[in-house]
Amino acid sequence: MALDKNIVVLLGGVGGAKLAIGLAQIVPAQRLTFVVNTGDDFWHLGLRICPDLDTVMYTLAGLVDPDWGWGLKGDSVVALETLNSFYGVDTWFRLGDKDLATHLQRSRLLRCGRSLTEATRRLSKSLGVDAALLPMSDDEIPTKIETVEFGELGFQEYFVKHRWQPVLKSIRHAGCERSSLPSQVRSALSKADIVLIAPSNPWLSLAPILAVNGMRDLLTSLDVPIVAVTPIIGGAAVKGPTAKIMSELGQEATPANIAKFYTGIINGFVNDIQNEPLGRSDLRSIQVNTLMKTEGDKRSLAGATLDWIESWVA
Numbered sequence: 001m002a003l004d005k006n007i008v009v010l011l012g013g014v015g016g017a018k019l020a021i022g023l024a025q026i027v028p029a030q031r032l033t034f035v036v037n038t039g040d041d042f043w044h045l046g047l048r049i050c051p052d053l054d055t056v057m058y059t060l061a062g063l064v065d066p067d068w069g070w071g072l073k074g075d076s077v078v079a080l081e082t083l084n085s086f087y088g089v090d091t092w093f094r095l096g097d098k099d100l101a102t103h104l105q106r107s108r109l110l111r112c113g114r115s116l117t118e119a120t121r122r123l124s125k126s127l128g129v130d131a132a133l134l135p136m137s138d139d140e141i142p143t144k145i146e147t148v149e150f151g152e153l154g155f156q157e158y159f160v161k162h163r164w165q166p167v168l169k170s171i172r173h174a175g176c177e178r179s180s181l182p183s184q185v186r187s188a189l190s191k192a193d194i195v196l197i198a199p200s201n202p203w204l205s206l207a208p209i210l211a212v213n214g215m216r217d218l219l220t221s222l223d224v225p226i227v228a229v230t231p232i233i234g235g236a237a238v239k240g241p242t243a244k245i246m247s248e249l250g251q252e253a254t255p256a257n258i259a260k261f262y263t264g265i266i267n268g269f270v271n272d273i274q275n276e277p278l279g280r281s282d283l284r285s286i287q288v289n290t291l292m293k294t295e296g297d298k299r300s301l302a303g304a305t306l307d308w309i310e311s312w313v314a
């Protein structure tokens with residue numbers, strides 16, 4: 001099963017990390033590259049916070065908090081509570097005491113002139129992550145959400161502070177036109193035998209990756225399977241605002257609309273057994289269980305997806 005194939009996965013945070021750990025259990029680490037959304041990143045309390053990179057890194061390192069799906073298991077928030085009680089700082093974004101070590105070290109490396117790619121390499125190696133973990137860009141490309149109630153919000157203000165309740169009007173990727181792909185992302189994609197798009201939110205997690213200058217052109221130039229996994233199961237998102245955003249953008253939450261989002265990029269689609277068939281003759285698709293509740297589910301989805309893709313060329 002795909003043991004000799006180079007696999008590149010494009011992904012966001014919690015949903016993407018579930019597929020990532022499934023893949024990491026069956027594919028040799030040197031064959032796996034994860035290209036992670038950094039549109040959610042922000043400077044906060046003087047620190048560079050990269051939630052999706054950290055979620056994937058902690059998940060692969062076996063350190064992630066199993067209840068939240070992000071942050072470190074067994075963490076506390078003494079520093080944050082002290083910041084609030086001593087100095088009255090607003091602590092709407094929960095930064096755990098242990099988690100702070102990652103943000104401090106990353107921020108230190110960035111301030112010393114290291115790129116985010118290099119800082120991420122050092123952090124992930126230190127935590128024993130053998131697969132390559134790459135930010136989508138070394139440039140800051142913050143996702144901005146235009147809302148009905150509050151006008152434009154920074155991503156984490158929208159997602160965490162307002163718990164993704166404001167009605168979304170549009171999304172922009174600030175500075176994407178001046179951005180570039182890290183050479184490591186270019187090189188990994190150029191050598192890829194298979195590209196997977198994880199079941200992350202297409203609008204919030206994948207659109208930022210596709211917005212990096214050169215990414216769409218690079219993907220469309222590849223002559224390999226590029227396969228997306230549905231984040232919509234039975235008309236709803238497993239977690240998070242995918243279905244809500246689709247409705248606010250005037251779209252029904254169907255797998256067909258997810259596949260449509262990736263038009264021109266994907267040549268395969270993993271649909272869920274609970275969904276209606278895609279009904280498209282121009283796109284290969286398979287229906288399997290995509291709900292990843294247990295470690296077995298994550299491994300099974302990764303395995304079924306790779307076996308299916310390999311059967312295309314068999």
Ligand code: FO1
Binds near residue numbers: 012013040
């Ligand atoms: N998500 C929350 O819902 N509330 C938080 O306070 C929060 C803090 C946080 C700190 C570090 C980190 O790496 C992630 C954190 N997340 C939090 C998750 C994260 O902001 C979102 O899940 C993603 O950005 C969306 O993929």
